[in-house]
Amino acid sequence: MYNIDLAVFDMAGTVVNEDNVVYKTLQKAINKKGYDLTLAFVLEHGAGKEKHQAIKDILKAIDVDSSTEPSEPIFEDFKQLLDQAYETLQVSSFEGVEETLSHLRSSGIKVALNTGYNSKIANLLLKKMNWVEGIHYDALITADDVSKGRPHPAMIHRAMELLQVGNAANVLKAGDSIIDIEEGKNAGCGVTIGVTTGAHTADQLQSADPTYVLTSLTELTRYITT
Numbered sequence: 001m002y003n004i005d006l007a008v009f010d011m012a013g014t015v016v017n018e019d020n021v022v023y024k025t026l027q028k029a030i031n032k033k034g035y036d037l038t039l040a041f042v043l044e045h046g047a048g049k050e051k052h053q054a055i056k057d058i059l060k061a062i063d064v065d066s067s068t069e070p071s072e073p074i075f076e077d078f079k080q081l082l083d084q085a086y087e088t089l090q091v092s093s094f095e096g097v098e099e100t101l102s103h104l105r106s107s108g109i110k111v112a113l114n115t116g117y118n119s120k121i122a123n124l125l126l127k128k129m130n131w132v133e134g135i136h137y138d139a140l141i142t143a144d145d146v147s148k149g150r151p152h153p154a155m156i157h158r159a160m161e162l163l164q165v166g167n168a169a170n171v172l173k174a175g176d177s178i179i180d181i182e183e184g185k186n187a188g189c190g191v192t193i194g195v196t197t198g199a200h201t202a203d204q205l206q207s208a209d210p211t212y213v214l215t216s217l218t219e220l221t222r223y224i225t226t
Helices: 022-032 038-046 051-061 069-090 098-107 117-128 156-160 178-187 202-206 219-221
Strands: 005-011 110-116 139-141 171-175 191-195 212-214
Touching: 005 098, 005 156, 022 038, 022 051, 022 069, 022 098, 038 051, 051 069, 069 117, 069 171, 098 110, 110 156, 117 139, 139 156, 156 171, 156 178, 171 178, 171 219, 178 191, 178 202, 191 219, 202 212, 212 219
Parallel strands: 005 110, 005 171, 110 139, 171 191, 191 212
Antiparallel strands: none
Protein backbone atom coordinates (compact mmCIF):
# COMPACT_ATOMS: atom_id res chain seq x y z
CA MET A 1 0.00 0.00 0.00
CA TYR A 2 1.28 3.47 -0.94
CA ASN A 3 0.66 6.79 0.76
CA ILE A 4 -0.30 9.19 -2.04
CA ASP A 5 -1.00 12.94 -1.82
CA LEU A 6 -1.52 13.56 -5.55
CA ALA A 7 -2.67 11.34 -8.41
CA VAL A 8 -1.94 12.60 -11.94
CA PHE A 9 -4.00 10.96 -14.68
CA ASP A 10 -3.54 11.12 -18.41
CA MET A 11 -6.80 11.94 -20.17
CA ALA A 12 -7.56 10.09 -23.43
CA GLY A 13 -7.40 6.32 -23.10
CA THR A 14 -6.89 6.56 -19.34
CA VAL A 15 -9.75 8.63 -17.94
CA VAL A 16 -11.55 9.67 -21.12
CA ASN A 17 -13.04 7.13 -23.51
CA GLU A 18 -13.01 8.87 -26.91
CA ASP A 19 -12.45 5.74 -29.01
CA ASN A 20 -8.93 6.79 -30.02
CA VAL A 21 -10.41 9.53 -32.20
CA VAL A 22 -7.31 11.73 -31.89
CA TYR A 23 -4.92 9.04 -33.08
CA LYS A 24 -7.31 7.90 -35.78
CA THR A 25 -7.37 11.52 -36.95
CA LEU A 26 -3.56 11.71 -36.81
CA GLN A 27 -3.46 8.55 -38.91
CA LYS A 28 -5.90 10.07 -41.41
CA ALA A 29 -4.00 13.37 -41.68
CA ILE A 30 -0.67 11.64 -42.30
CA ASN A 31 -2.07 9.06 -44.70
CA LYS A 32 -3.64 11.85 -46.80
CA LYS A 33 -0.04 12.56 -47.82
CA GLY A 34 0.15 9.18 -49.52
CA TYR A 35 1.29 6.95 -46.67
CA ASP A 36 -0.40 3.78 -45.46
CA LEU A 37 0.18 3.75 -41.72
CA THR A 38 -1.83 1.53 -39.42
CA LEU A 39 -3.43 2.83 -36.24
CA ALA A 40 -1.17 0.49 -34.25
CA PHE A 41 1.92 2.15 -35.77
CA VAL A 42 0.58 5.63 -35.02
CA LEU A 43 -0.11 4.62 -31.42
CA GLU A 44 3.29 3.00 -31.04
CA HIS A 45 5.19 6.11 -32.08
CA GLY A 46 2.78 8.92 -31.16
CA ALA A 47 0.78 7.96 -28.08
CA GLY A 48 0.91 10.37 -25.16
CA LYS A 49 2.88 13.08 -26.93
CA GLU A 50 2.01 16.66 -27.82
CA LYS A 51 0.31 16.13 -31.14
CA HIS A 52 2.62 18.13 -33.42
CA GLN A 53 5.55 16.31 -31.86
CA ALA A 54 3.71 13.03 -32.40
CA ILE A 55 3.45 13.78 -36.12
CA LYS A 56 7.16 14.59 -36.28
CA ASP A 57 8.08 11.37 -34.49
CA ILE A 58 5.79 9.23 -36.65
CA LEU A 59 7.28 10.69 -39.83
CA LYS A 60 10.77 10.14 -38.44
CA ALA A 61 9.89 6.51 -37.68
CA ILE A 62 9.18 5.92 -41.37
CA ASP A 63 12.36 7.76 -42.41
CA VAL A 64 10.59 10.74 -43.95
CA ASP A 65 12.85 13.73 -44.58
CA SER A 66 11.35 16.80 -42.89
CA SER A 67 12.71 19.02 -45.68
CA THR A 68 10.60 17.21 -48.27
CA GLU A 69 7.58 16.48 -46.03
CA PRO A 70 7.28 19.20 -43.37
CA SER A 71 5.09 18.38 -40.40
CA GLU A 72 3.37 21.77 -40.12
CA PRO A 73 0.83 21.33 -42.97
CA ILE A 74 -0.10 17.88 -41.63
CA PHE A 75 -0.57 19.32 -38.15
CA GLU A 76 -2.81 22.13 -39.46
CA ASP A 77 -4.89 19.61 -41.42
CA PHE A 78 -5.07 17.37 -38.35
CA LYS A 79 -6.52 20.20 -36.24
CA GLN A 80 -9.23 20.90 -38.83
CA LEU A 81 -10.08 17.20 -39.16
CA LEU A 82 -10.25 16.87 -35.38
CA ASP A 83 -12.61 19.82 -35.05
CA GLN A 84 -14.91 18.07 -37.54
CA ALA A 85 -14.66 14.74 -35.71
CA TYR A 86 -15.49 16.32 -32.37
CA GLU A 87 -18.72 17.88 -33.64
CA THR A 88 -20.57 14.57 -33.31
CA LEU A 89 -18.22 12.60 -31.06
CA GLN A 90 -19.71 10.99 -27.98
CA VAL A 91 -17.30 11.24 -25.04
CA SER A 92 -17.51 9.63 -21.61
CA SER A 93 -15.25 8.47 -18.83
CA PHE A 94 -14.45 4.77 -18.63
CA GLU A 95 -16.83 2.75 -16.46
CA GLY A 96 -16.21 3.34 -12.76
CA VAL A 97 -13.47 5.92 -13.28
CA GLU A 98 -15.51 8.96 -12.22
CA GLU A 99 -16.42 7.18 -8.99
CA THR A 100 -12.79 6.16 -8.42
CA LEU A 101 -11.53 9.73 -8.78
CA SER A 102 -14.33 10.97 -6.52
CA HIS A 103 -13.28 8.41 -3.90
CA LEU A 104 -9.67 9.56 -4.09
CA ARG A 105 -10.63 13.22 -3.69
CA SER A 106 -13.00 12.51 -0.80
CA SER A 107 -10.11 10.68 0.88
CA GLY A 108 -7.88 13.76 0.67
CA ILE A 109 -5.88 12.78 -2.42
CA LYS A 110 -5.64 15.58 -4.97
CA VAL A 111 -6.43 14.69 -8.58
CA ALA A 112 -4.80 16.31 -11.60
CA LEU A 113 -5.42 15.60 -15.26
CA ASN A 114 -2.61 16.03 -17.77
CA THR A 115 -2.53 15.60 -21.50
CA GLY A 116 -0.58 16.02 -24.70
CA TYR A 117 -3.64 17.81 -26.09
CA ASN A 118 -3.78 21.57 -26.25
CA SER A 119 -6.06 23.43 -23.86
CA LYS A 120 -8.86 23.85 -26.39
CA ILE A 121 -9.19 20.13 -27.06
CA ALA A 122 -8.76 19.11 -23.42
CA ASN A 123 -11.46 21.49 -22.23
CA LEU A 124 -13.79 20.41 -25.03
CA LEU A 125 -13.48 16.79 -23.88
CA LEU A 126 -14.18 17.76 -20.29
CA LYS A 127 -17.16 19.86 -21.34
CA LYS A 128 -18.63 16.92 -23.27
CA MET A 129 -18.24 14.82 -20.11
CA ASN A 130 -19.76 17.55 -17.91
CA TRP A 131 -16.65 17.48 -15.71
CA VAL A 132 -15.92 20.58 -13.65
CA GLU A 133 -12.67 21.62 -11.95
CA GLY A 134 -13.08 21.51 -8.19
CA ILE A 135 -15.77 18.85 -8.43
CA HIS A 136 -14.37 16.06 -10.59
CA TYR A 137 -10.67 17.01 -10.50
CA ASP A 138 -8.42 19.62 -8.91
CA ALA A 139 -6.22 20.80 -11.78
CA LEU A 140 -5.78 20.41 -15.54
CA ILE A 141 -2.36 20.68 -17.16
CA THR A 142 -2.16 20.63 -20.96
CA ALA A 143 0.58 20.84 -23.57
CA ASP A 144 -0.05 24.60 -23.69
CA ASP A 145 0.99 25.01 -20.06
CA VAL A 146 4.59 23.78 -20.36
CA SER A 147 7.51 24.28 -22.70
CA LYS A 148 8.52 20.62 -22.85
CA GLY A 149 6.25 17.69 -23.62
CA ARG A 150 6.27 14.16 -22.26
CA PRO A 151 8.32 12.23 -21.29
CA HIS A 152 9.78 15.40 -19.73
CA PRO A 153 8.21 15.73 -16.26
CA ALA A 154 7.21 19.39 -16.67
CA MET A 155 3.46 18.73 -16.54
CA ILE A 156 3.74 16.69 -13.35
CA HIS A 157 5.96 19.34 -11.78
CA ARG A 158 3.35 21.95 -12.75
CA ALA A 159 0.59 19.89 -11.12
CA MET A 160 2.66 19.56 -7.95
CA GLU A 161 3.24 23.31 -7.91
CA LEU A 162 -0.43 24.17 -8.45
CA LEU A 163 -1.66 21.73 -5.83
CA GLN A 164 1.16 22.39 -3.34
CA VAL A 165 2.55 18.86 -3.21
CA GLY A 166 6.27 18.97 -2.50
CA ASN A 167 7.40 15.35 -2.50
CA ALA A 168 7.27 13.41 -5.77
CA ALA A 169 7.53 10.17 -3.80
CA ASN A 170 3.92 10.83 -2.77
CA VAL A 171 2.73 11.34 -6.34
CA LEU A 172 1.11 8.67 -8.52
CA LYS A 173 1.14 8.94 -12.30
CA ALA A 174 -1.22 6.78 -14.36
CA GLY A 175 -1.58 6.55 -18.12
CA ASP A 176 -2.28 4.26 -21.06
CA SER A 177 1.04 4.71 -22.87
CA ILE A 178 4.72 3.98 -22.32
CA ILE A 179 5.47 7.70 -22.42
CA ASP A 180 3.12 8.28 -19.45
CA ILE A 181 5.14 5.82 -17.39
CA GLU A 182 8.42 7.38 -18.52
CA GLU A 183 7.06 10.80 -17.56
CA GLY A 184 6.20 9.56 -14.09
CA LYS A 185 9.61 7.99 -13.60
CA ASN A 186 11.35 11.14 -14.82
CA ALA A 187 9.37 13.14 -12.25
CA GLY A 188 10.42 10.77 -9.48
CA CYS A 189 6.85 9.64 -8.80
CA GLY A 190 6.54 7.04 -6.07
CA VAL A 191 4.03 5.03 -8.11
CA THR A 192 3.67 4.68 -11.88
CA ILE A 193 0.65 2.92 -13.33
CA GLY A 194 -0.01 1.63 -16.83
CA VAL A 195 -3.62 0.95 -17.76
CA THR A 196 -4.66 -1.15 -20.75
CA THR A 197 -7.78 0.84 -21.69
CA GLY A 198 -6.03 2.92 -24.36
CA ALA A 199 -2.99 3.12 -26.58
CA HIS A 200 -0.64 0.35 -25.46
CA THR A 201 -0.97 -3.31 -24.56
CA ALA A 202 -0.01 -4.83 -21.23
CA ASP A 203 3.26 -6.15 -22.70
CA GLN A 204 4.12 -2.74 -24.16
CA LEU A 205 3.36 -1.04 -20.84
CA GLN A 206 5.39 -3.61 -18.90
CA SER A 207 8.41 -2.79 -21.06
CA ALA A 208 8.55 0.61 -19.31
CA ASP A 209 8.71 -1.10 -15.90
CA PRO A 210 5.80 0.62 -14.13
CA THR A 211 4.88 -0.18 -10.55
CA TYR A 212 1.70 -1.86 -11.79
CA VAL A 213 -0.19 -2.54 -15.00
CA LEU A 214 -3.97 -2.50 -14.50
CA THR A 215 -6.90 -3.38 -16.72
CA SER A 216 -8.95 -0.55 -15.18
CA LEU A 217 -8.28 2.47 -13.00
CA THR A 218 -10.97 1.16 -10.66
CA GLU A 219 -8.31 -1.27 -9.36
CA LEU A 220 -6.26 1.63 -7.97
CA THR A 221 -7.77 1.63 -4.52
CA ARG A 222 -6.30 -1.82 -3.85
CA TYR A 223 -2.81 -0.33 -3.89
CA ILE A 224 -3.00 3.09 -2.24
CA THR A 225 -3.86 4.15 1.27
CA THR A 226 -7.00 6.31 1.47
